[in-house]
Amino acid sequence: MFVSFFPTPRLFFLSAAVWSLAAILFWFFGGEQLGALVGLPPAVAGTPPIIGISVFWSAPFLWFYIYFFLAVAAFYGFWRWYSPHPWQHWSILMTAVILFLIYFNVQVSVAVNTWYGPFYDYIQGLMSGTIQSTAGEFYAGLASFAWLALVGMNVQVVNNFLVQHWIFRWRTAMNHYFVSHWSKLRHIEGASQRIQEDTMRFSQIMEDLGSSFVESLMTLIAFLPVLIALQAHISELPIVGEIPQPLVIAALAWCLFGTISVMVAGLKLPGLQFRNQRVEAAYRKELVYGEDHADRAQPATTAELFNNVRRNYFRLYFHYIYFNVVRYTYLQADNIFSMLILGPSFVAHKITFGAFSQISNAFGRVTGSLQFLLNSWSTIVELQSVHKRLRAFEATLEGAPLPDIDERFMKGKESDAGVKPIEA
Template sequence: MFQSFFPKPGLFFSSAILWTAIAAAIWYGGGDQWGQYVGLGVPSAADANVVGIGYFVTPTFLWFSVYYTVSVGIFGLFWRLFSSNPWQLWSVFGSAVIIFTTFFDVEVSVAINNWRRPFFDDVQNALSGKALVTAVDLYVLILQFAEIALCAMFLFVVTRFLVSHWIFRWRTAMNSFYMTHWQKLRTTEGAAQRVQEDTMRFASVVEGLGISLVGAVLTLVAFLPLLWGLSKYVTRLPLVGDIPAPLVTAAIVWSVLGTLLLALVGVKLPGLEFHNQRVEAAYRKELVYGEDNPNRAEPATVSELFHFVRHNYFRLYWHYTYFNVFRGLYLQADNVFALVILIPTIAAGSTIGFTFGVLQQVLTAFSQVSGSFQYLVSAWTTIIELLSIYKRLRAFEASIYLTSH
């Protein structure tokens, strides 16, 4: 699965994590200020609050883009010299480009969140008559939102095009690897399905989960400091009272509880999905044999095999029923959780400067942070699918090494 596309997978991923940690340590250790030495301007804290598309041309953003490109170039060059792989252009540099576009997408969310405060504050002031707000002021802010939205749309189209090609390259690499060992694999039950279907699904699911995980981490990096800063407006939490960084604490506790809940109620699903594919493969194989051999796929045999399929599906339906009940209850509660914990603050808003614009920023930042911590909650069904595919392909690949010894 991995060795066909990535150079020396175990060492590659370990080195990628180590190099990321080193690059991050340099950045947060003062490297974020080095852009001024190459003529990109002096980064400042004010860059994080720029409203509109100008956010993407601030010294901080431009220097990070250059810094990321140089870091990836060094890492990619090392692996180019250390271990040659025919798919290295896509597996190393293609992955790096996809990660950067994911980072850019997170920054689009930050830019939109920066826009929320001035826009909704102007709306509140216009409706209350407390300040002079003209239609032109609101139209200018709408135009700024449109610029960010168009940027996001362009990024989405380009990213999906690139990701589609990246997935198919990985599938091609796995297909070539398995076909090289086809004589050892062909007798494995469901061999054709493993090569034709599971390679496609594995690459696609890994890409989706991987990008979601990277996006969740980058969202935390971008929005946690913002949510921490917005906590100064929150007076107290219901039932809890005054605690340090109440918004951040509430987001973490709420997300961890949801993750543990769904992990507990969904613990049996991966094994059932794996078994489901095995009985489906056995049923399909017998039908395929029956196409060419009149002595195969007899009614009694087919009926027995289909009985196993039916039994496993009914077990899946039952386990997914209670899993979906708990998942649905949690997600519905999540829709109003932020508002519930903000009720004391909203009630005291006029005395602590808690405006409508601040409320919008808090709700968005809280949603982004809690959503990132809820990665396993939102991705659990996809993770179950991936574990099932992974088990099937690992069992499939075992035939190569079994017959080799």
């Protein structure tokens, strides 16, 4: 799954994580200041933030673009020398481009959050009559947001286009790799489906989860300082009263509670999803044999196989009931949680309309990034089931025993799912 697209996968991913962490730490502990050597100094502490689209060609941003390019070039150059790979342009360079565009869109969100404060305070002043303004000034403020939204939207469109091609390149690499070993893999149950469908689903899900995780991490890094700065407006939290870092602690506690709740509720789902693919594959395989052999796909056989499909789906539906109850109850409560913790500050008249807009948006971004597992649990369940099927291919090529569930299936011992081995 990975060796077809990435050079020396285990070492590659370990080195990518270490190099990324080193680049991030160096940036925060001196790298950002190096831009001054080339005329691109960092923003001076205490100066008003740049409002609007011009922030993206300010000196600090231009230096970050150069810094990111240099870090990627060094990483790519090392792997091209150490372990050349036919897909390294896509697995390294295009991955870096996608990550950069994700970062850029996160920064667009930060710029929008910065715009919220002065603009909504301006709106509050207009509504209360304490500010005199003109229609031109009002529309200029809206135009500032419109430029940010327009740039963010188009960057997202470009990123989606690149991601689609990236996914298909990974699927192509897996397809060529497995097809080249078809003689060793053809005896595995559902081999054709695993190559045709599971490789496609695996690459799509991995990209979806990977980009979501990176976006969540970048959002957390970008918005956590914003949230810390904004909590100067917060006097205390409900029930617990005054505590250090109130917004950060509230976000962490709330997201930890939700994530644990959803993970516990969804423990049984991966196994059931995997068995679902088993019974569907057995039913489909018998129907395919029936197209060429008159003695196959007899009514009694197909009825039994379809009954296995029905039984497993009904079990899956039952377990999804309480999983969805837990998940959607939490997500609905999440919609009002920020209002709940801001209650004491509203009553104490410590929050303006602009500050409230900034806090609500920043708090939602931070909690959203911390809720990665909660929001992605259904996708993770699907990935686990697909990974188990493709893992049988890798075990065969490595000369290792098949995964336990494949061994039981091949021996006809999958009694709990009602699956019976089919002789070709």
